[in-house]
Amino acid sequence: MGLTGASFPANFPVLDDKNWNRWSVQMKAIMGFQELSEIVENGLPELAVSATEAEKTLYKEHKKNDCKAMFLIHQCLDEAHFEKISEAKSAKEAWGILEKCNEGVEKLKKVRLLTMRRQFKLMQMESGERIAQFFNRIISHTNAMKACGEKISDQTMVEKILRTLTPKFDHIVVAIEESKNIEELKVVDLQGSLEAHEQRLIERSIEKPVDQALQAQTSRKGG
Template sequence: MTTSNGFIMNLPVLDGNNFDHWSIQMKAIFGFQECLDVVQQGVQQIDENSTEVEKLEFRDAKKRNCKEIFLIHQCVDHAKFENISATISSKEAREILDKCYYGGVKVKKVMLQMLRNQYELLQQEEQETIEDYFTRIRILTNVMRSCGEKIHEQAMVEKVLGTLSAKFDHVVIAIEESKHHENFKIDELQGSFDVTP
């Protein structure tokens, strides 16, 4: 897909195994296309007594809804398309996909509890590289966030510092003694280890 400014996008395709990543990418695409609000809130209906401004806003929202439906249709495989093909609202299409892959509130709560347990037990493995460990933490925390969990940067930094293998003890001690780690972002923390063996 090419945008009006010549930017070429490879659209993500929901295949059933990548819903979390797909959701994050679609949110960014909807934001870029300036139509995220419509997929989240839907198109607010108007009545006969609406003002001209309200009518213009309604037409604009309907147009953005059509853009979103088009994008969603382009970003699902054939089986997922069949689930949402009859919808006329991007909000409704997104809700159908959410229910299919998150299974409602109860399943989401159970999934979040399982993810919290994984996060609690998370440790760097002896042969695991720093880059792989940071990637594993980011993947887990992103999935937890998509289920509604609030995880702050500082909590992630503390988790990493407390769960690295013993070969990084000297770096962890230096970081903790510098007292600057309270303001570290997870990317800055990872950068601190890029110079270590």
């Protein structure tokens, strides 16, 4: 689709009831690319009754840009949002309606995010929980936080995980902190290291009863 003569992708972002922040950032970039930002922000200038031919020509250009901006907005809405702006007379009016109707959604996201931050702070590995299960809980929770606009780095997640593992992982945590640059350690790499250590612990716990049984048999034979 070439609205300005330049090639432009046809897979536009679509606004739904969950993605206003991301959608508005993407749309502002698209409007900027199409040189339509000013018309969306400021609206159509008024045309005076005594306008000159040059002013009328300029107004027609502004009107054309407003139509292009409206067309883009229409292409990027789900059905529910389209109904809300279907009677808007300008791109500025349409954008204002969208901003207003999504304010409540954003406020709700902020409330949810505060709750999830508290929950994240209290999360820790449970006794008997496997590394994979704990990582799944952490990643699922942080993904939900990110969906509400939170920015969480791998470093934050790594530090959180290392602080909240069960005591049986204490010595491997110390080894990781001493041997690796925590600021550069990826969550997936940390999970791999901890799962390998967990597997060794499991194998040792299996071997120990077998060794004890063999020792008991030897002792009985010797007696």
